[in-house]
Amino acid sequence: MASGFFAILDDIGALMDDIAVTSKLATKKTAGILGDDLAVNAEKATGFLSSREIPVLWAITKGSFINKLIILPVIFLLKWLYEPAINYILILGGIYLAYEGVEKIIEYIFHRGKKGHEVVQESVLQEDDENSEKSKISSAIKTDFILSLEIVIIALGTVIEKQHPLIEQIIAVSIVAFIATVGVYGIVALIVRMDDAGFFLMKKSGNKGFFSGLGQFLVKALPIVIKILGVVGTIALILVSGGIFHHHIEYIHHIVPTNIPEQIPQFGLGIVFGLAAVLVMTIGKKIYKFVIPAKK
Known part of the structure; x- marks a missing residue:
């Protein structure tokens, strides 16, 4: 009876080892899309009032x-x-x-x-508008849905290639999906x-020394990082969509030249x-605006 119990433990251990290896392979396969996911979602989660950043990010x-x-x-x-x-x-x-x-x-x-003051005024009004915040969160979640779908499909394709049992496929793909959310x-x-x-480091160091300089750097760098994320996130959206059309529409997949970097046709397709x-x-x-008043 004891030997049977240890045999079960041995089987569980072997299963967990297989799942760990499979999850690692699937994570490697999805690394590229995870990078795009990070760029897109970082761009989506910025641009809010400081007090709303964490609640918004938690909602997303x-x-x-x-x-x-x-x-x-x-x-x-x-x-x-x-x-x-x-x-x-x-x-x-992808569309x-x-x-x-x-x-x-x-x-x-x-x-x-x-003009600058008009843009700033619009930005403030949008940030103060609860409906605008909800709309941005909704847009971020919709975008995440598509990116998550591609991550899951790529991970599933990896475990299917290795012909793992269904239970291993389910657990491995679930782990990759969990890592994607928590990591990103x-x-x-x-x-x-x-x-x-940055402000914390400046305060703790009394605005003196290395940590004060590091804090000032972080504070000054954030607006630049947000602008970069805006550009990178937009490019990532187009590249991810173009990649979907390239790899999942058979006609396009066959007509796209193979002697050039695939990012070029993918960007064009996007x-x-x-x-x-x-x-x-x-x-x-x-058409909607034209038809609706006519009904009234």
């Missing part, structure tokens, strides 16, 4: 966990029932990401000519609180699909 983090709880069972169910549906969902998500990225570029081009939003939290860390999505949405909004 909770939304990200809920996204994973929805995605994981649905993906495994679709894999069993109708696997091509996963591809279609991912492509729709959404491309739309967001291109819309940001269009917004910048057409609003960069505004943990780093984002550190970024958005850089200035607080821009093209994004412009098409913006055009469709703009026409749709105009």
